[in-house]
Amino acid sequence: MIINNVKLILENEVVSGSLACENGVIQAFSDTPSQLPQAIDGEGNWLMPGMVELHTDNLDKFFTPRPKVDWPAHSAMSSHDALMVANGITTVLDAIGVGDVRDGGHRLDNLQKMIGAIQYSEKHRLNRAEHRIHLRCELPHDSTLPLFEQLMCTPELSLVSLMDHSPGQRQYTSLEKYRVYFQGKYNLNDTEMDEFESSQLRFAERWSQPNRQAISAWCRQHRIPLASHDDATLAHAEESMSIGSTIAEFPTTEEAAQASRERGLQVLMGAPNIVRGGSHSGNVAAHRLASLGMLDILSSDYYPASLLDAAFRLARDESNHYQLPETIAMVTSNPARSIGLTDRGVIAEGKRADLVLVTQHQQQVYVKSVWAKGRAVW
Template sequence: MIINNIRMVLDDGVVSGSLEVHDGVIRHISTQQSRLPQALDGDNGWLMPGLIELHTDNLDKFFAPRPRVDWPAHSAMSSHDALMVASGITTVLDAVALGDVRDGGDRLENLEKMIDAVITSQQRGVNRAEHRLHLRCELPHHTTLPLFRQLVDKPGVSLVSLMDHSPGQRQFVNIQKYREYYQGKYHLSDEAMARFEQEQMENAQIWSDANRRAIAEECSLRNIALASHDDATEAHATESHQLGSVIAEFPTTEEAAYASHRHGMHVMMGAPNIVRGGSHSGNVAARRLAELGVLDILSSDYYPASLLDAAFRVAESDDNTFTLPQAIRLVTRNPAQALGLDDRGTLEEGKRADLVLARRHGEHIHVDQVWRQGIRVF
């Protein structure tokens, strides 16, 4: 396969020309146009590496599209996968939450079904994107460590994050924001919310530190990438580094982002934060971290189409901190490096032919075609 008439977003610049793929691998990159009649016309679009998503909750929406609606696993997985590739994502870590659900919650009921769907569909070769697993471990809960031990050796587990959403710290330093979020999510009365808040604080005292240390140790033994989550202070970042974290997911302050970056962790922020212009929780804006030079990875989190959109917004920002190649690294090379996936993430001869062809239509960037290992999937 040859793709002609394209602007290739390489690691260090944008080059016009053509790209040749053979047996699922990029074999040749040329600054010349191919004269072969079978070459595909890229119509002067941007050709980029396939996007790599490390943290998405999107799968939940398809398994439980409405409260008390239990959707068939095959259909849910297929629909989720289709949305991923339509957004230009060719490698996706599907995040499943351990320990953060109240009794009867959809995520708890669907946990095993979702994990089995990801593993089975990947093994059968029916997915268009490559799907792996990200275990999100809510630390202040008695079920978290047993569930983690039950799931950590499942095929495809590639990332584990350590979360603590108890009131008064990290994402919810602002208690009022905590109450607004959970009272709205679970439709609690003021009295019920007060009981819920007290229960979460007591659980954190009992379980958080012990679970954090145990899970980090088991990830180290298995060589599974570890991520912190919502660190708010320099002390949080230092602790995460000492536990072996290689990714700092969604630090909530400039202080925590700077400290994480200084410790060599990849600082990851939400692409929706870029698109919306700030954090929905009132924390530090991802664009601000980009301006400060401490943003390394973007994640679509809850909105897959935000990933490519956000990268272009970063590149086109008025402060000009990032060139387009540097911005595209946030969603390709950098997440690949964080996971040790050396076979993808850049347009380079010998790398996997995971490719995205996109162009601007008006004010928006649209994904036109997507290939995974040289096979067109969108």
Template sequence: MILTNAKIVLSDEVIDGTLTVKNGLIDSIDPGRVTLPGAIDCRQGYLTAGMIELHTDNMEKHFTPRPGVAWPGIQAFKVHDAQMISAGITTVFDAVSIGDVVDGSERLKNLQRMVAALDESARRNLNRADHRLHLRCEVSHADTLDMFLSLLDVSTPQLVSVMDHSPGQRQFASLARYRQYYQGKYKLSDAELEAFIERQSAASQRYSDPYRKAICALCNERNIPLASHDDATREHVDESHGLNMVVAEFPTTAEAARAAHHRGMSVMMGAPNMVRGGSHSGNVAAHELATDGVLDILSSDYYPASLLDAAFKVAMLPENDYDLPAALSLVTWRPAEAVGMDDRGRIAPGARADLVWSSRTDDHVHIEQVWKDGNRVY
């Protein structure tokens, strides 16, 4: 396959050129345009590496499209897969939650179904994207450690993150925002909400610290990459770094993000945060971290189509050091490097031919075609 007349985004520059693919790998990159029969004219659009998503919970909504509706697993997973590919995401770490802030939630009911669908769809070669398992561990939930141990016996995760969504700390340092969020989500009365806060605080005090340490120790023994979640203080970052966490997911303050970046952890922020111009929870904005030069990875989180738009927005910010290659590295080779993947994420000879052809239309980036291992999948 030959792709020509493209703005090819390399690791450190953009060239007008031609890319050749052989046997699923990038074979050569050359300046200039060719007119060979069968060459695909990219019409001066951008040719970038397929994007790598380390944390998305997009899959969940397809398993329960309405309250009380459990959609068949493979069908639900295939719709999720199609959404990821159409967004230019060719490698997906599907974030599946172990534990929740409430017992009996749809998230808990779907846990085994989602893991089974991920494994089965890969076994049957049904997926367009390359899917990996990311286990999100809510360490303030009583059953989290037991569920984590049972899943390790049947499906090894490629990434594990540790989170605690209890009130008064991390994402919900503001109790007012905590009350607003959970009262709205679960339609609780004032009295029910206060009882809910008391239960969550007690569960966090009892389980979070021992579960965090136990899960991290197991992952370190098995060389499974670890990520922190919602670090808010230097002390949180020091703890995360001490537990060998390599990614700092969604730090809530600039102080925590700077500390994590300087510790050598890869700072991940939400692409929706970048596209919208700020955090929906009132925490630090992604563009602030880009201005500080401590933004390392973007994640689409709950909205797949945000990822490419967010990378281009980073490149357009008036005051930062991210040109287009550096901005696109936030969604390509930097997330790959953070979790030890060295065969993708770059346009370079010998790399996997996971490619995205896109074009700019005003402030929107339109995806024209996507290839996985040299095969067109969108």
């Protein structure tokens, strides 16, 4: 396959030219057009590597499209996969929440239903993107460690993150914001919310630290990448480094982001934060970290289309010094390398031919075509 007449987004520059791939691998690229008549005409659009998503909750939306509605697993998986590919994401770490007692994360059967759908669709080559697993461990629960121990040897496991969403912690240092969010999410009256808040505080005091130590120790032993989540202080960043974290997911303050960076962690922020212009929780804005040069990886989190959009928005933003190859790296090579995937994420000879053709109308970018291992999937 030859793709001609494109702007190739390489690691350090953008070059107009053509690209050839064979057997799912990039064979060569050139700064001159191909003269072969069978070449695909890219019509002068951008050709970039397929995007790598480390943290998306999108799968949950298809398994439970409405409260108390459970959708058939393989239908849900197929729809989720299609949405990922349509937005140029060719490698997906599907986030599975362990230990969240109100969202089904306390039930092994519910978790295995989602993991089983990922494994089955991957085994039978039904997916267009490659799907892996990210276990999001909600630390302040007695169910978290037993469930993790039953799931931790899942072959597709590529990332573990440690979360603490208890009141007064990290993302929810503001108790007012905590109550507003969870009362709205679970439709609780004031009395029910008081009981929920009290129970979460009890769970956190009893289980957060023991679970953090046990899960991180297993990840270090088995060399599974570990991510912190919602670190807010210097102490949080130091603790994350001490237990072996290599990624700082969604630090909530500039202090935590800087401390994480100084300690060798890669800072991951939400692409919706870039698109919307700030955090929906009132935490540090991703574009602020970008302006300080402290942003390494973007995640679509809850909105898949935000990933591509955010990368191009950052490249246009004059408040930072990032150029397009650098912002594209935040959604391709940087996340890939952070979990040890060195065979993808860049346009280079010998790398996987995961490719996305991107066009632009005014300042909005659109996915025109997607290839996974050289096979047209969109």
